[in-house]
Amino acid sequence: MQQKVLVTGAGGQLGQELARSSGVLLQCVPLSRRELDLADQDALQRVLDDIAPQQVVNAAAYTAVDAAESDSAGAWRGNAEGPRLLAGACAERGIRLLHVSTDFVFDGESPHPYTPEAPTAPLGEYGRSKLAGEQAVLEECPGALILRTGWVYSRFGGNFVKTMLRLMAERDELAVVADQVGTPTWAAGLAQALWAAVERPQLDGIYHWSDAGVCSWYDFAVAIYEEGSALGLLPPGVQVRPIPASDYPTPARRPAYSVLDKSSSWRDLELSGVHWRQQLRAMLQDLQES
DSSP: OOEEEEEESTTSHHHHHHHHTOOSSEEEEEEOTTTOOTTOHHHHHHHHHHHOOSEEEEOOOOOOTTGGGTOHHHHHIIIIIHHHHHHHHHHHHTOEEEEEEEGGGSOSOOSSOBOTTSOOOOOSHHHHHHHHHHHHHHHHOTTOEEEEEOSEEOSSSOOHHHHHHHHHHHOSEEEEEOSOEEOOEEHHHHHHHHHHHHTOTTOOEEEEOOOBSOEEHHHHHHHHHHHHHHTTOSOTTOEEEEEOGGGSOOSSOOOSBOOBOOHHHHHHTTOOOOBHHHHHHHHHHHHHHO
16 A cells, blocks of 8 residues: 655745655645645544645754744744644554754754764754754654754755856855864755655664765855855856954854764664765756756
């Protein structure tokens, strides 16, 4: 019998990549936030009963990191309360839950990549609300799988890559933060990892996923320019200049180092990590073709 998988947050960049990559062996039911607000308990119960999925992939989240500092109620509703209600409803019905979380649960003080077991210490409201969501999911639905990620981009929605492409088309010079280090994640690769997790119902607990390799935002911007230029997406002669984070203050503090250790994911999902630069090239080609 074909597995039915409900994908929440289907209007976002990950949700759209999940919907277009589900394949023929699964029946993917994508619902956007307009169609299902997880914090609306009555609507949530009704949708789960009507659709009756075997698994749910929760790609819904409040992702506006800076806005969360002044809108903590919105962040906690989307990232903690909604996942808690979803996890409880899934547990009651015997539905497996896969929940997407973030590298912002860490404080960036580690000298080496964060393992799934590493101590958490979020710096801002976004990270705190996402950590509370993780804890609620595991409390309400102990067999759930949590997949943390970071620096997500895609041809869909708003993200760093598309912002850089727009600014590089408008300006001769850009200044980009060089002392915050992590790993970009193409949402299409993240979707592939989630579908691999769906196919392995024995897996639970916390896993990490991003592309392979490490870079700063500055390195990432330089690569976007080089790869974008090679495809004819950008004009010649744009200069990208490195600056410290202190020169670009934001309402939310961000971890200086948020590289995730993916070794358990590569092993248990039987996927090899693809370098972030190769994934960036593939995403830009995808964008060009679309």
